[in-house]
Amino acid sequence: MARVELRNLSKVWDSSVAVNGIDLSIADREFVAILGPSGCGKSTTLFMLAGVYMPTGGEIRFDDAVVNDVEARDRNVGIVFQSYALYPNMSVLQNIMFPLRFQKVDNPEAKARDMADLVQVGELLDRRPSQLSGGQQQRVALARALVKRPNLLLLDEPLSNLDATLRLTMRSEIRRITRELGVTTVLVTHDQLEATTMADRVICMRAGQIEQVGSAEDLYLRPETLFVASFIGSPPINLIAGEGRNGRVEAGDQRIETGQDGQLTIGIRPEMITVAETGLPGTIRVVEAMGREILYAAETNFGLIRFLEATSQPRWRDGDQVALAFQPEQTLLFGAEGKRIADHYAKLGVTTDA
Amino acid sequence: MSSSKFRQASNALLFLGPASLFLIGLLLVPIIVDLVVSFTDMNQTIKVDEFTTKQFRKLVKPSEEAWFGFELRSSFYRALMLSAIYVFFTLTIFNIGFALVLALTTTALPGRLGGLFRAIWLLPRMSPSVVYALLWLWVVDPTDRGLLNQILSITGLGPINPKLDAPIMVIVCANGFIGASMGMLILTSAIRSIPEHLFHAARADGAGGLSVIRHIVLPALRWPLSYITVFQFLALLVSFEYIFLIMGPARSTMTMSMLSYTKTLAPDTGSGQYAYGAAITLILIVIGMAVALLLWRLTNMKQLLTQPRIEVQ
Numbered sequence: 001m002a003r004v005e006l007r008n009l010s011k012v013w014d015s016s017v018a019v020n021g022i023d024l025s026i027a028d029r030e031f032v033a034i035l036g037p038s039g040c041g042k043s044t045t046l047f048m049l050a051g052v053y054m055p056t057g058g059e060i061r062f063d064d065a066v067v068n069d070v071e072a073r074d075r076n077v078g079i080v081f082q083s084y085a086l087y088p089n090m091s092v093l094q095n096i097m098f099p100l101r102f103q104k105v106d107n108p109e110a111k112a113r114d115m116a117d118l119v120q121v122g123e124l125l126d127r128r129p130s131q132l133s134g135g136q137q138q139r140v141a142l143a144r145a146l147v148k149r150p151n152l153l154l155l156d157e158p159l160s161n162l163d164a165t166l167r168l169t170m171r172s173e174i175r176r177i178t179r180e181l182g183v184t185t186v187l188v189t190h191d192q193l194e195a196t197t198m199a200d201r202v203i204c205m206r207a208g209q210i211e212q213v214g215s216a217e218d219l220y221l222r223p224e225t226l227f228v229a230s231f232i233g234s235p236p237i238n239l240i241a242g243e244g245r246n247g248r249v250e251a252g253d254q255r256i257e258t259g260q261d262g263q264l265t266i267g268i269r270p271e272m273i274t275v276a277e278t279g280l281p282g283t284i285r286v287v288e289a290m291g292r293e294i295l296y297a298a299e300t301n302f303g304l305i306r307f308l309e310a311t312s313q314p315r316w317r318d319g320d321q322v323a324l325a326f327q328p329e330q331t332l333l334f335g336a337e338g339k340r341i342a343d344h345y346a347k348l349g350v351t352t353d354a
Numbered sequence: 355m356s357s358s359k360f361r362q363a364s365n366a367l368l369f370l371g372p373a374s375l376f377l378i379g380l381l382l383v384p385i386i387v388d389l390v391v392s393f394t395d396m397n398q399t400i401k402v403d404e405f406t407t408k409q410f411r412k413l414v415k416p417s418e419e420a421w422f423g424f425e426l427r428s429s430f431y432r433a434l435m436l437s438a439i440y441v442f443f444t445l446t447i448f449n450i451g452f453a454l455v456l457a458l459t460t461t462a463l464p465g466r467l468g469g470l471f472r473a474i475w476l477l478p479r480m481s482p483s484v485v486y487a488l489l490w491l492w493v494v495d496p497t498d499r500g501l502l503n504q505i506l507s508i509t510g511l512g513p514i515n516p517k518l519d520a521p522i523m524v525i526v527c528a529n530g531f532i533g534a535s536m537g538m539l540i541l542t543s544a545i546r547s548i549p550e551h552l553f554h555a556a557r558a559d560g561a562g563g564l565s566v567i568r569h570i571v572l573p574a575l576r577w578p579l580s581y582i583t584v585f586q587f588l589a590l591l592v593s594f595e596y597i598f599l600i601m602g603p604a605r606s607t608m609t610m611s612m613l614s615y616t617k618t619l620a621p622d623t624g625s626g627q628y629a630y631g632a633a634i635t636l637i638l639i640v641i642g643m644a645v646a647l648l649l650w651r652l653t654n655m656k657q658l659l660t661q662p663r664i665e666v667q
């Protein structure tokens with residue numbers, strides 16, 4: 001229904017820069033997620049798309065038309081707020097019908113009822129928002145955002161107030177509904193699982209800027225920066241910082257071949273590390289059961305290294321000696337600026353006579 | 355009495371005691387004294403010679419045709435009407451209408467500016483009544499020195515004498531300008547307590563400024579507005595200080611509360627008729643109670659007092 005383009009978009013508050021020149025294009029009917037830590041400017045970006053905040057620089061285009069100065073009510077966007085922002089004095093039906101008051105539509109009530117059925121709150125139409133559970137409020141908010149058939153649907157952490165089970169069902173629910181309606185959607189979240197499972201493309205933001213745009217796989221396997229590498233993935237990636245000399249980073253009698261010199265950070269995901277016959281020697285220090293996997297942390301010459309094993313019972317105990325191994329292609333190498341050095345990997349070497 | 359029961363009782367006494375004493379001493383006792391005095395012939399000498407209903411007979415006289423067999427005497431009727439006009443217009447135009455407009459506009463203004471405007475409206479509250487009254491005397495002064503007349507002379511219109519030509523307007527304005535500030539404060543904080551996202555949501559849903567006021571702001575102000583109505587009604591009904599300070603004991607603004615004051619305590623106006631004043635006051639108390647109960651019913655105030663009414667999600 002709408003292509004969206006952001007060009008060098010900025011928002012400066014009195015004292016701080018919330019959004020600092022971002023460029024982004026979103027295809028028609030695409031579902032993108034904006035992911036980033038608290039305070040990085042996700043909501044601000046979303047509110048600028050909605051027309052609630054005015055940008056202080058740059059351009060917003062819907063289908064090639066600049067909409068910077070178009071008021072929220074003329075943009076035809078639907079928005080679901082983190083707090084849902086349902087009108088407390090109106091019933092569910094009145095809430096859903098509210099956007100239709102300002103449009104010339106035939107039989108608004110029937111449209112609102114259809115939308116209520118779509119999000120499965122058809123039984124609750126006479127209730128007040130205060131009489132609804134969090135999940136029901138969220139659906140009503142979604143129905144209200146969708147009832148006028150917006151060009152663009154904006155979701156600001158819509159699932160953050162829900163319990164784990166409900167969050168799971170609502171994820172696929174939202175996906176189903178947006179597909180069914182074919183609406184371009186921007187989801188803001190700081191939950192990486194939510195972003196990666198729901199969105200076609202994930203936009204990772206940091207301190208008002210876009211750090212990386214890509215598929216979930218891109219961000220996980222090929223993060224461009226140290227920030228993305230450490231933000232994506234749970235448990236977090238192991239980061240080994242060191243000085244590269246003669247193409248290797250050394251610690252005691254251990255060394256990792258990097259083929260690069262200078263300030264380096266080596267990233268290895270916990271799920272990529274295995275216990276092998278030979279490898280980096282370590283002493284188990286932490287054993288933590290995480291559902292069907294066990295998370296260990298072993299003390300090595302390069303510091304504490306986390307790794308995962310998919311067993312239901314712990315194989316190792318505190319104090320056990322293990323040798324850790326990993327595939328070079330599954331490692332990430334970052335230079336001094338925190339940028340990934342593409343096509344370079346880290347490889348374990350085990351000799352003292354270097 | 356067991357010791358825990360005794361403790362409960364003594365705690366109750368400790369906590370409720372001061373408030374109860376306060377209520378009894380400052381509210382109940384005066385009402386009872388007023389009730390008793392109104393049925394006596396007490397005057398300057400503060401002596402009670404007999405118990406009588408003659409004070410009330412100064413206000414009403416028996417009549418065949420009238421309701422309840424009584425007819426209001428003309429001075430009392432006049433005071434009643436003046437009170438009604440004065441209270442009604444001050445309440446609707448200023449204490450509610452103007453307060454609402456002020457609250458809406460100052461909250462719509464960007465932060466500092468709105469605060470500045472509200473502070474300006476609070477100034478009269480902070481200055482002593484006499485100073486405020488003097489200010490009004492200067493504004494409505496019938497000579498060329500009066501502010502209103504100075505402004506009028508610029509536009510080429512002749513001098514006017516508001517105290518003579520529009521006395522009710524003068525006291526409505528004088529009380530209204532100061533009275534609006536209370537409503538303004540309460541309504542401002544009520545508007546402030548509306549979650550900001552509701553405004554954003556309404557904008558995104560397509561609502562314009564007036565629709566936002568109608569669908570988002572006014573529903574949230576329902577309870578504060580009822581409260582202000584009841585509270586200010588009662589306050590206005592018995593208020594007389596600005597009327598007295600600005601108009602003096604003029605017949606044109608002799609409302610019920612003014613009548614009661616001038617007949618009893620006011621200096622140099624044939625005062626000292628304590629029993630007569632008490633009778634008028636008694637009628638004011640009855641009217642106040644009746645209207646307050648009526649408004650209470652109409653606005654469902656009981657709900658307001660029993661549960662919090664500002665819904666925040």
Ligand SMILES: Nc1ncnc2c1ncn2[C@@H]1O[C@H](COP(=O)(O)OP(=O)(O)OP(=O)(O)O)[C@@H](O)[C@H]1O
Pocket residue numbers: 013014016017018036037038039040041042043044045190
């Ligand atoms: N109305 C405002 N006035 C001033 N500063 C603001 C305002 N709104 C946001 N900011 C600032 O802008 C920055 C970005 O805020 P924003 O709400 O976009 O963060 P966010 O990424 O949505 O964070 P969260 O995940 O916590 O919701 C923050 O530093 C915040 O303090």
Ligand SMILES: [Mg+2]
Pocket residue numbers: 042043044156
């Ligand atoms: Mg946010």
